[in-house]
Amino acid sequence: MALAAGPTDADKAGMAADALRLLNKADALKAQAPSSAAEGFLAPTPAATIADADYERMLRSGIPLKGIQVRDDVMTPSERDPYFEGTFKRTHHAYRNQELVTFDKGVYAIPGQAAYVGSFNYFGAPATLSAMGSFVFVGKKLTPDGKAETGIYISEEVYAGFAMHFVKATPEYLADFERRHSRAVQAYRQQQAEEAASDGFDFGQVLALGLGAAVIGSADLPGVDKIQLGQAFVSDVLGNGDGTATMNRFMSAMQGASGGDSLFSGGMDFQAPGLNGLLANLMPGSGGGPADGTASGAGAAVSRAPAAPAPVAAASSSGGGAARSETYSFSCPDGASYSIPVSYRNASCGAAMKNFARTYSCNLIGDFASAGQRCQQACGNAQCAEQ
Amino acid sequence: MNARCRALLACSALLSAALVLTGCESVGQGMAESNMRARAERYAAQGNPQFSDPQLQAVVKDFEARYAVIGSDVEKLGLEQGIPCPVSKEVAFKILKAMSVEDYGKMQADVAEKVPGYTNISDLDSIRLSSLSGVCGANGPEGPSVVVGTTRDIMRVRGDGYSMVTVTDTVTRVEGIWVDGERQGQQTLISISGSTQFKETADGQLGENIDEWDFLNEIRNSPTASYTYILPKADGAPKYIVGFGRNHTTALHTTSVTEYLDAQHAYTRIWQGTELLQENRTKDGRLHGWMIMHPTEYDGISVPGRRDCYQNGEQIKTLECPPA
Numbered sequence: 045m046a047l048a049a050g051p052t053d054a055d056k057a058g059m060a061a062d063a064l065r066l067l068n069k070a071d072a073l074k075a076q077a078p079s080s081a082a083e084g085f086l087a088p089t090p091a092a093t094i095a096d097a098d099y100e101r102m103l104r105s106g107i108p109l110k111g112i113q114v115r116d117d118v119m120t121p122s123e124r125d126p127y128f129e130g131t132f133k134r135t136h137h138a139y140r141n142q143e144l145v146t147f148d149k150g151v152y153a154i155p156g157q158a159a160y161v162g163s164f165n166y167f168g169a170p171a172t173l174s175a176m177g178s179f180v181f182v183g184k185k186l187t188p189d190g191k192a193e194t195g196i197y198i199s200e201e202v203y204a205g206f207a208m209h210f211v212k213a214t215p216e217y218l219a220d221f222e223r224r225h226s227r228a229v230q231a232y233r234q235q236q237a238e239e240a241a242s243d244g245f246d247f248g249q250v251l252a253l254g255l256g257a258a259v260i261g262s263a264d265l266p267g268v269d270k271i272q273l274g275q276a277f278v279s280d281v282l283g284n285g286d287g288t289a290t291m292n293r294f295m296s297a298m299q300g301a302s303g304g305d306s307l308f309s310g311g312m313d314f315q316a317p318g319l320n321g322l323l324a325n326l327m328p329g330s331g332g333g334p335a336d337g338t339a340s341g342a343g344a345a346v347s348r349a350p351a352a353p354a355p356v357a358a359a360s361s362s363g364g365g366a367a368r369s370e371t372y373s374f375s376c377p378d379g380a381s382y383s384i385p386v387s388y389r390n391a392s393c394g395a396a397m398k399n400f401a402r403t404y405s406c407n408l409i410g411d412f413a414s415a416g417q418r419c420q421q422a423c424g425n426a427q428c429a430e431q
Numbered sequence: 432m433n434a435r436c437r438a439l440l441a442c443s444a445l446l447s448a449a450l451v452l453t454g455c456e457s458v459g460q461g462m463a464e465s466n467m468r469a470r471a472e473r474y475a476a477q478g479n480p481q482f483s484d485p486q487l488q489a490v491v492k493d494f495e496a497r498y499a500v501i502g503s504d505v506e507k508l509g510l511e512q513g514i515p516c517p518v519s520k521e522v523a524f525k526i527l528k529a530m531s532v533e534d535y536g537k538m539q540a541d542v543a544e545k546v547p548g549y550t551n552i553s554d555l556d557s558i559r560l561s562s563l564s565g566v567c568g569a570n571g572p573e574g575p576s577v578v579v580g581t582t583r584d585i586m587r588v589r590g591d592g593y594s595m596v597t598v599t600d601t602v603t604r605v606e607g608i609w610v611d612g613e614r615q616g617q618q619t620l621i622s623i624s625g626s627t628q629f630k631e632t633a634d635g636q637l638g639e640n641i642d643e644w645d646f647l648n649e650i651r652n653s654p655t656a657s658y659t660y661i662l663p664k665a666d667g668a669p670k671y672i673v674g675f676g677r678n679h680t681t682a683l684h685t686t687s688v689t690e691y692l693d694a695q696h697a698y699t700r701i702w703q704g705t706e707l708l709q710e711n712r713t714k715d716g717r718l719h720g721w722m723i724m725h726p727t728e729y730d731g732i733s734v735p736g737r738r739d740c741y742q743n744g745e746q747i748k749t750l751e752c753p754p755a
Contacts, residue, residue, distance in 0.1 A: 066585055080544060
């Protein structure tokens with residue numbers, strides 16, 4: 045008994061012996077039991093393939109960098125530490141006014157728990173916390189139960205080198221994050237400018253970024269997922285009057301993004317255990333991904349499907365009915381031209397989706413309401429997300 | 432564990448390393464100890480939150496009276512004065528833990544799946560159950576009864592370069608009315624736990640984990656008392672669950688009140704001393720709505736308040752957070 049007057053040394057010896065016996069028994073039982081899908085999910089953590097010298101080389105020379113970075117989780121055995129695998133990019137740290145190397149496209153894997161596959165954007169924190177910043181992720185979250193959810197996730201106040209905890213964010217929160225970040229950077233830079241001569245940094249670069257539109261529009265996601273996220277974003281920020289401009293930025297950012305080398309069309313070969321199979325299962329025509337974005341059997345998939353170009357105007361079979369994907373090109377009254385990937389199952393919904401995209405891209409304010417109504421009638425959703 | 436906790440751990444590790452390097456470790460430890468003791472005194476001096484609801488206020492008064500007598504002294508729960516109940520280990524487990532051995536095993540397996548390196552098992556051989564009043568047969572108590580019993584939990588946490596095993600013995604006294612083996616109506620549970628921590632040695636054995644910092648050993652060995660009151664509605668379903676946590680060494684001085692609004696929804700408030708620290712809402716047992724952390728002061732540092740949105744147990748970064 046560890047209570048009362050406190051256990052004697054003999055009590056403790058007995059306690060330790062009993063505990064060890066029971067733990068060994070539990071370990072033996074666990075070893076005999078079939079391993080769960082979660083246990084082997086993206087585990088074990090692969091070895092890091094990138095050293096500090098590689099980041100410095102990229103900063104100096106701009107040589108593209110791709111590989112694995114392992115981040116430390118002090119509460120986790122090292123063989124299950126989280127890791128990022130993918131490409132890196134140079135990012136401007138607004139507070140330090142210098143370039144950093146941060147995640148670009150790939151996977152952030154938490155073995156046994158989740159994989160975030162898509163695009164990453166880093167936002168540095170004030171100079172007093174130079175090792176801290178926030179990551180905004182746009183893409184798909186895969187979990188051991190086989191689900192794949194498209195969305196925006198954010199990990200705020202992250203220390204360099206340590207594990208990140210991503211939390212799902214609504215488009216309105218992302219817009220608010222952008223405003224807060226811009227205001228804070230502007231205030232900081234103005235304070236700096238008062239203390240020293242201006243170094244030529246343009247505040248407008250930050251404020252005009254259109255963070256939400258940019259990160260969603262440039263995300264490495266299938267076109268239909270991206271346009272639905274973008275529509276949700278526009279819908280949520282319309283109330284403050286900048287929705288149209290935001291949609292235009294979104295459409296601009298979308299052009300040229302997510303081509304045939306997309307993460308979701310076999311464009312990247314991963315060392316992360318099992319990830320190639322999981323992604324192959326999500327590819328159109330694989331039969332592994334139902335229409336609602338939920339992948340089935342992901343935990344069991346091990347083979348890698350061959351890389352395939354993004355389908356253009358080609359019908360493909362997907363759980364729940366034939367989906368049609370195409371690139372919709374159009375011009376606006378002001379002469380601007382856009383090409384947007386759209387995907388739909390129902391032809392009338394597809395037509396409404398194109399109308400919706402053109403109306404917002406071209407800033408046809410008078411047609412916003414009717415475009416939404418047409419989406420509602422044809423797709424059952426005011427943003428043309430097929431129900 | 433969320434990012435904030437990880438960051439704090441990282442900072443603590445860096446601080447510890449810095450203190451060692453500068454030879455200031457004992458100074459830092461002394462500050463940490465004096466801060467925690469001052470915090471404990473501050474909360475104890477505040478007393479407990481008081482309520483206008485007569486039911487809740489009666490609970491506070493009952494707790495204050497009992498705590499004045501029992502406190503965190505396990506001897507005063509009456510284990511040695513009881514008459515052994517002729518029940519199986521499994522029945523005793525359910526009476527003391529309010530769940531079956533199987534459900535407890537599943538719950539711990541779920542946690543282990545989410546937390547790498549975590550194992551928790553209950554030692555059924557350590558269970559005892561005695562009756563202090565009322566009838567206690569092969570199926571456990573029947574009718575108005577008071578029983579007291581012991582349980583032992585073994586938790587192992589393996590992390591980056593360490594493996595700790597904590598053995599926790601708990602004595603629980605349960606007062607209530609049992610009908611056909613199920614506890615019903617108003618109930619009072621008092622649990623007092625004490626732990627011993629071991630570390631796994633290189634040869635796979637367990638050795639007691641004794642730190643050079645005495646205060647850390649004091650924390651590990653200090654008993655934690657938990658007083659819980661379940662107040663039912665007219666239909667027997669819980670109306671309030673009120674909990675008091677006490678460990679003076681660790682400055683634990685909490686009061687929690689969970690109000691069951693309907694069959695699905697509940698609203699919980701948590702105080703330290705008389706300072707309201709947290710409010711949250713749940714739907715079907717999962718966090719749902721804003722979880723509010725109120726501003727507080729921690730060792731002379733103002734900690735700003737914050738709120739996090741949860742929907743069906745999942746945290747969401749959002750500006751609007753529907754409560755239902």
